[in-house]
Amino acid sequence: MATAHHDEHHPSGIMRWLTTTNHKDIGTLYLVFAFTMALVGGLMSLVIRSELWQPGLQVTDPHFFNQMATVHALVMIFGFVMPAFTGLANWMVPMMIGAPDMALPRLNNWSFWILPFAATLLMLSLFMPGGGPSGGWTIYPPLSVQGGIGTDFALLSIHMLGMSSILGSINIIATILNMRAPGMTLMKMPMFCWGWLITAFLLIASMPVLAGAVTMLITDRHFGTHFFDAAGGGDPVLFQHVFWFFGHPEVYILVLPAFGVFSQIIPTFARKPLFGYVSMVYATATIAFLSFIVWAHHMYTVGMPMGGELFFMYATMLIAVPTGVKIFNWVSTMWRGSMTFETPMLWAIGGVFIFAIGGFSGLMLAITPADFQYHDTYFVVAHFHYVIIGGSVFALFGAVTYWLPKWTGHMYNETLGKWHFWLTMIGFNLTFFPQHFLGLAGMPRRIPDYALQFTEFNQWSTVGAFLTIGAQLIFFYYAIQSMKGGVKATDKVWEGSEGLEWTLPSPPPYHSFTVAPKVK
Amino acid sequence: MSMTHLKQFTGMMSRSLLGLSLWLVSGSVFAEYGLNFQKPVTSIGHRVLELHNLILLICVVIFIVVFGVMFYSIYAHRKSKGYKAAKFHDNAKLEVVWTVIPFAILVSMAIPSTATLIEMDDVSKSDLTVKITGYQWKWKYDYPDQDVSFFSTLATPRDQIENKTAKGKDYLLEVDNPVVLPVGKKVRFVVTANDVIHAWWVPALGVKKDAIPGFVNEMWARVDEPGIYRGQCAELCGKDHGYMPIVVQAVSQEEFDKWAALQKDKAAAAEASAGKTWSKDELMEKGKKVYASTCAACHGANGEGVGPFPKMTGSKIATGPVAGHLNIVMKGKTGTAMQAFAGQLNDADIAAVVTFERNSFGNKTGDVVQPSQVKAAR
Ligand SMILES: [Cu+2]
Numbered sequence: 001m002a003t004a005h006h007d008e009h010h011p012s013g014i015m016r017w018l019t020t021t022n023h024k025d026i027g028t029l030y031l032v033f034a035f036t037m038a039l040v041g042g043l044m045s046l047v048i049r050s051e052l053w054q055p056g057l058q059v060t061d062p063h064f065f066n067q068m069a070t071v072h073a074l075v076m077i078f079g080f081v082m083p084a085f086t087g088l089a090n091w092m093v094p095m096m097i098g099a100p101d102m103a104l105p106r107l108n109n110w111s112f113w114i115l116p117f118a119a120t121l122l123m124l125s126l127f128m129p130g131g132g133p134s135g136g137w138t139i140y141p142p143l144s145v146q147g148g149i150g151t152d153f154a155l156l157s158i159h160m161l162g163m164s165s166i167l168g169s170i171n172i173i174a175t176i177l178n179m180r181a182p183g184m185t186l187m188k189m190p191m192f193c194w195g196w197l198i199t200a201f202l203l204i205a206s207m208p209v210l211a212g213a214v215t216m217l218i219t220d221r222h223f224g225t226h227f228f229d230a231a232g233g234g235d236p237v238l239f240q241h242v243f244w245f246f247g248h249p250e251v252y253i254l255v256l257p258a259f260g261v262f263s264q265i266i267p268t269f270a271r272k273p274l275f276g277y278v279s280m281v282y283a284t285a286t287i288a289f290l291s292f293i294v295w296a297h298h299m300y301t302v303g304m305p306m307g308g309e310l311f312f313m314y315a316t317m318l319i320a321v322p323t324g325v326k327i328f329n330w331v332s333t334m335w336r337g338s339m340t341f342e343t344p345m346l347w348a349i350g351g352v353f354i355f356a357i358g359g360f361s362g363l364m365l366a367i368t369p370a371d372f373q374y375h376d377t378y379f380v381v382a383h384f385h386y387v388i389i390g391g392s393v394f395a396l397f398g399a400v401t402y403w404l405p406k407w408t409g410h411m412y413n414e415t416l417g418k419w420h421f422w423l424t425m426i427g428f429n430l431t432f433f434p435q436h437f438l439g440l441a442g443m444p445r446r447i448p449d450y451a452l453q454f455t456e457f458n459q460w461s462t463v464g465a466f467l468t469i470g471a472q473l474i475f476f477y478y479a480i481q482s483m484k485g486g487v488k489a490t491d492k493v494w495e496g497s498e499g500l501e502w503t504l505p506s507p508p509p510y511h512s513f514t515v516a517p518k519v520k
Numbered sequence: 521m522s523m524t525h526l527k528q529f530t531g532m533m534s535r536s537l538l539g540l541s542l543w544l545v546s547g548s549v550f551a552e553y554g555l556n557f558q559k560p561v562t563s564i565g566h567r568v569l570e571l572h573n574l575i576l577l578i579c580v581v582i583f584i585v586v587f588g589v590m591f592y593s594i595y596a597h598r599k600s601k602g603y604k605a606a607k608f609h610d611n612a613k614l615e616v617v618w619t620v621i622p623f624a625i626l627v628s629m630a631i632p633s634t635a636t637l638i639e640m641d642d643v644s645k646s647d648l649t650v651k652i653t654g655y656q657w658k659w660k661y662d663y664p665d666q667d668v669s670f671f672s673t674l675a676t677p678r679d680q681i682e683n684k685t686a687k688g689k690d691y692l693l694e695v696d697n698p699v700v701l702p703v704g705k706k707v708r709f710v711v712t713a714n715d716v717i718h719a720w721w722v723p724a725l726g727v728k729k730d731a732i733p734g735f736v737n738e739m740w741a742r743v744d745e746p747g748i749y750r751g752q753c754a755e756l757c758g759k760d761h762g763y764m765p766i767v768v769q770a771v772s773q774e775e776f777d778k779w780a781a782l783q784k785d786k787a788a789a790a791e792a793s794a795g796k797t798w799s800k801d802e803l804m805e806k807g808k809k810v811y812a813s814t815c816a817a818c819h820g821a822n823g824e825g826v827g828p829f830p831k832m833t834g835s836k837i838a839t840g841p842v843a844g845h846l847n848i849v850m851k852g853k854t855g856t857a858m859q860a861f862a863g864q865l866n867d868a869d870i871a872a873v874v875t876f877e878r879n880s881f882g883n884k885t886g887d888v889v890q891p892s893q894v895k896a897a898r
Contacts, residue, residue: 056680328618336606339603375754376754442751446761447762
């Protein structure tokens with residue numbers, strides 16, 4: 001593949017990054033931004049875990065603790081996981097479907113550059129009089145109506161982050177639907193692209209709903225409306241319905257691209273085609289559809305009519321079927337393969353394993369009468385960290401190690417990669433597994449201080465958190481090392497790799513496919 | 521799957537199941553170490569625990585089977601052992617089977633869940649009603665039939681929270697006035713809130729419901745054994761969300777009746793004393809207590825203010841006209857955590873705390889506010 005001659009016609013230095021419309025540059029920007037935010041959110045989690053090291057108040061006061069819990073969640077969801085996967089999509093979708101770039105390059109630039117401003121706004125909120133948002137990332141009114149100007153900063157930031165995701169999604173849909181190489185039918189498309197195509201539709205359908213809820217909250221706070229104020233004829237529960245109509249699809253926005261990553265990595269290292277490709281596609285679509293009709297399982301305790309609770313219980317339980325299909329398919333892909341366990345494969349297997357635990361606790365949470373006990377306890381905290389870290393973050397590290405040699409042209413240090421994986425795996429489980437027990441035994445979430453019987457497991461959890469965050473330094477080290485140099489990567493990188501991205505040189509040319517490749 | 525694989529696999533499975541059953545037998549031991557639910561003391565609590573154990577068991581079994589297969593594959597099908605990859609990439613029959621079987625398992629879980637939910641939902645034929653109201657950051661309990669009403673606030677001393685003294689056994693799970701319930705009676709709880717959303721939860725009772733301002737939720741419980749059961753607010757409700765515990769004291773009907781009568785007498789006595797003229801010392805002493813339980817959470821134990829909440833020392837309100845001070849204490853400030861305390865505190869409490877605030881923390885107005893002034897301001 002020849003490098004196109006007009007490659008060098010872009011500005012250099014800071015202007016290159018500010019004005020770039022290149023999918024790889026923008027993908028890099030997204031990833032750098034995301035991992036920076038992960039560091040910020042990770043430090044906040046250490047503030048939380050330090051306070052929870054023992055009963056009593058030692059490190060923070062309750063008000064600041066609540067701000068940390070709130071901003072940690074917003075940063076990790078909107079600042080880390082979502083942009084990171086958009087970064088992966090930017091890098092990989094054009095290369096996987098045989099396109100030169102994304103369909104809408106200028107929009108691409110804009111959708112990224114909204115992010116740093118939104119993040120700055122969110123961080124500044126912590127320095128406002130009265131502090132940052134402290135009512136939880138779910139910003140339930142009336143509590144969120146009480147917050148100071150910091151809450152407004154956060155609300156505006158959520159608006160901007162949402163806008164960025166919508167623009168990014170439009171671009172991904174336009175790219176996948178219009179830019180595939182001849183012969184690349186939808187049903188031949190790599191699962192990562194399928195995961196993202198469906199995710200992009202979820203984003204477009206759910207983000208505006210969040211924007212609506214946030215806007216109503218802003219007008220309730222400042223313009224005398226009473227959408228969520230019972231005293232003025234409004235309904236505080238309405239907010240929760242609207243919020244979770246966004247919030248539940250959001251969970252799948254975070255994990256469907258991750259499922260796509262697992263479906264790329266596992267066949268590569270099992271040296272065997274993905275089992276049940278067609279059922280994978282349908283299972284993904286079914287999960288996406290179901291994700292829109294289960295939202296109220298986040299709010300069983302608000303006092304819904306029994307008919308409603310039964311409906312949401314049954315619908316939620318149904319999600320276990322397509323999710324199960326995916327897990328069975330991954331296991332079957334591995335079955336009688338010829339497996340090796342390079343770092344990306346470790347992340348994929350570890351991710352499926354962790355995610356499955358989160359899936360099972362999710363099924364338990366779906367059972368309404370049992371949920372009355374689990375709801376708003378550490379059991380829920382354990383559950384969603386298993387889902388989001390196992391599903392999304394493990395997949396993210398898997399994806400980065402899988403494609404890093406392609407991006408940089410250099411192999412990363414495999415030994416460090418494995419250390420990073422194992423320390424994270426141990427640290428993660430040490431942090432979050434005991435939280436299941438804490439929740440079952442009766443520890444509510446979002447408290448800065450707790451009764452004495454919860455001390456021991458909280459200490460395990462705190463040790464685990466420091467180990468997990470500390471282990472990430474290894475990642476930054478070997479990722480940067482691979483950017484600087486090292487063993488040259490081949491075009492194919494992995495023995496079992498299949499797909500168009502591996503036909504390009506490592507690193508690939510600035511404009512990925514200037515001549516559409518032939519797809520068999 | 522070849523025959524030898526199958527044998528190896530079933531052998532491994534039976535060993536895992538053995539381990540699992542051992543784990544389940546020792547379940548009761550685990551309970552003491554806080555690995556599972558607190559011991560339930562209501563019929564609903566028992567039903568929910570059984571349901572929880574059932575779905576947990578199903579999940580653990582499926583998990584072991586699926587990941588047993590995966591780990592066997594990881595063990596056996598590796599390149600380093602010279603294993604050659606097979607070529608298959610789908611199997612329609614298998615795919616139908618693993619869609620249908622999970623569905624059937626889900627149905628088997630849904631049936632007992634539905635039955636339990638129906639039972640929990642039936643609040644009819646109750647013997648007693650208790651109205652629960654969440655406040656930032658305390659609970660109010662009303663017994664309309666007994667004409668009893670009181671607030672319940674955290675009893676753990678501030679010094680324990682700030683690590684100045686050793687923490688007691690029931691640290692953060694103790695209150696000044698517990699909810700008293702008669703055993704063996706179906707109690708209907710009516711749950712609401714005054715300011716933001718809270719959630720009333722006592723794990724041993726097996727019930728949790730959000731307390732939502734402007735809405736009324738219902739739930740019920742019949743406590744089987746006398747005893748003290750502790751819980752906490754479960755829905756984030758602001759700064760002191762972690763400091764609004766719930767203590768339920770279950771007693772015999774006889775003791776309950778005695779307790780209810782005593783509460784009424786106490787309320788009557790408080791009412792009577794409000795009419796008299798109080799000395800400044802009396803007001804200051806009472807005001808100090810009211811301040812500690814009601815105001816200190818936000819305005820600071822020494823009137824220094826906490827985070828966004830204003831300090832008392834030199835405050836324009838606490839050193840300005842008495843009428844303005846009374847007004848904000850009684851009517852609150854909308855859109856903030858400052859509530860209308862007229863509905864929560866009696867005349868003597870308000871008079872005392874306003875007097876206290878005007879003559880403490882460096883404030884020296886010398887004003888003495890009498891309960892009669894508060895009454896007139898209502
Ligand atoms: Cu509360």
